[in-house]
Amino acid sequence: MKNTxxxxxxxxxxxxxxxxxxxxEKADFIIRYQGxxxxxxxxxxxxxxxxxxxxxxxTLYENKICFIGAGTVVLPxxxxxxxxxxxxxxxxxxxxxxxxxxTITMPYHTEVDGYSEDNAQKGKIGTTKKGIGxxxxxxxARIALKIQDLYNLETLNEKLDIILPLKNKQLxxxxxxxxxxxxxxxxxxxxxxxIFRPYVWFDWQKGLEDAKNEGKTVLFEGAQxxxxxxxxxxYPFVTSSNPIGGGAAVGSGYGPKMIDEVIGVAKAYVTRVGxxxxxxxxxxxxxxxxQTIGHEFGVTTGRPRxxxxxxxxxxxxxxxxxxxxxxxxxxxxxxDTFEEINVCIAYRDTRDGKVYETYPTxxxxxxxxxxxxxxxxxxxxxxxxxxxxDALPENAKKYIERLEELLGVGxxxxxxxxxxxxxxxx
Ligand code: GDP
Ligand code: IMO
Ligand code: MG
Numbered sequence: 052m053k054n055t056x057x058x059x060x061x062x063x064x065x066x067x068x069x070x071x072x073x074x075x076e077k078a079d080f081i082i083r084y085q086g087x088x089x090x091x092x093x094x095x096x097x098x099x100x101x102x103x104x105x106x107x108x109x110t111l112y113e114n115k116i117c118f119i120g121a122g123t124v125v126l127p128x129x130x131x132x133x134x135x136x137x138x139x140x141x142x143x144x145x146x147x148x149x150x151x152x153x154t155i156t157m158p159y160h161t162e163v164d165g166y167s168e169d170n171a172q173k174g175k176i177g178t179t180k181k182g183i184g185x186x187x188x189x190x191x192a193r194i195a196l197k198i199q200d201l202y203n204l205e206t207l208n209e210k211l212d213i214i215l216p217l218k219n220k221q222l223x224x225x226x227x228x229x230x231x232x233x234x235x236x237x238x239x240x241x242x243x244x245x246i247f248r249p250y251v252w253f254d255w256q257k258g259l260e261d262a263k264n265e266g267k268t269v270l271f272e273g274a275q276x277x278x279x280x281x282x283x284x285x286y287p288f289v290t291s292s293n294p295i296g297g298g299a300a301v302g303s304g305y306g307p308k309m310i311d312e313v314i315g316v317a318k319a320y321v322t323r324v325g326x327x328x329x330x331x332x333x334x335x336x337x338x339x340x341x342q343t344i345g346h347e348f349g350v351t352t353g354r355p356r357x358x359x360x361x362x363x364x365x366x367x368x369x370x371x372x373x374x375x376x377x378x379x380x381x382x383x384x385x386x387d388t389f390e391e392i393n394v395c396i397a398y399r400d401t402r403d404g405k406v407y408e409t410y411p412t413x414x415x416x417x418x419x420x421x422x423x424x425x426x427x428x429x430x431x432x433x434x435x436x437x438x439x440x441d442a443l444p445e446n447a448k449k450y451i452e453r454l455e456e457l458l459g460v461g462x463x464x465x466x467x468x469x470x471x472x473x474x475x476x477x
Contacts, residue, residue, distance in 0.1 A: 053311035059276025060315030066381035068092030075109030084302030086274035091350025122302015151199035177325025288327025296374030328417035
């Protein structure tokens, strides 16, 4: 297998974890490169369902290194809970490693995230309230704590000299919250040091170098999706990191030359959780049908996911900015009982009739756009037992091949159910 990045090609929850788990079998090294426990990743294998948030979805195989890279943000209590749950399911975490450079989400980050969401009059984003935005804000403001700081009291105190006065001024004056005393933060850090101790990989440079020299296969696991990317997504209705393929070169510790291919994972339709524009959204019975059959409820927050038809306009954009070299199409089985299936091939401006085939990046104007659809005949057949592309009904193949034509890249994997086995490789 080539060194591969798995990227969400829509607004997250595309089935990345299923694809990562599948590809992980042939990889030696799996690296999560951005995001935090805002992610909710599901793998169904061996008759069990496993839920991951921070820990790479390749963890189910033995003898792999699963690395949480420097580009991630980690919420210690959540990390601890996740490791506990996976161990109780019989998962062996001896290959799990955490970068000393990963950024720590402190309780004040989650508090600020919750406060901002609950008090937003306008511009509510609908975040997961896991402190993602405030943690990345502090990281880029250069006032965040890294995991390595937990093991050096002198560094920690020196950093707190800078962080605490700024943070406390902000917490009290902007948010009307309680201050954090040095004693309180040091006590938290002591606890966090113990949580991460079995997993911190101080020797990561040698580990990555050895893997490179020995020609080990690396799988880079993205969280969220291209349309939630902080630079290229539907800003400001996005997350605060870079899920795009290029993000792997930043957040993993390996440069771009290490990447051979980028697989974009996309559902046969589109879902979105939280606020923000969604031109092909179906706020009707059909949307509800997709939501019900597809079990479209968030893994992390339990919120219902908004559903709509496949949007080839955003997806073509995702192919470009996400650096996708091929696509894994998931959840096509959700359409098994649909007599007709629409694909959004362009947007039309309701004000002047102007048609957009290229994604318009000013998302505040999307309220004026309506989808232009192309209608496909359904296959009205159960696809969940099919394992061979040629055995798919003609209408399913036509749908897949039309999407390839619209996107300009091949669909290399078709997923027909949540289980690891329910997959067609082409
Ligand atoms: P991720 O965040 O991209 O890893 O995706 P999630 O785990 O949040 O959501 C995807 C959901 O769809 C999970 O419940 C998966 O078990 C399920 N799933 C993945 N692929 C398929 C598929 O091909 N068909 C069906 N019916 N479900 C799938
Ligand atoms: P996975 O990896 C779907 C969405 C939130 C919100 C926006 C910002 O499972 O695909 P944040 O908490 O990141 O500041 O929220 O991004 N969001 C996701 N939506 N799947 C995810 O992850 C998401 N992670 C964040 O709903 O709209
Ligand atoms: Mg998810």
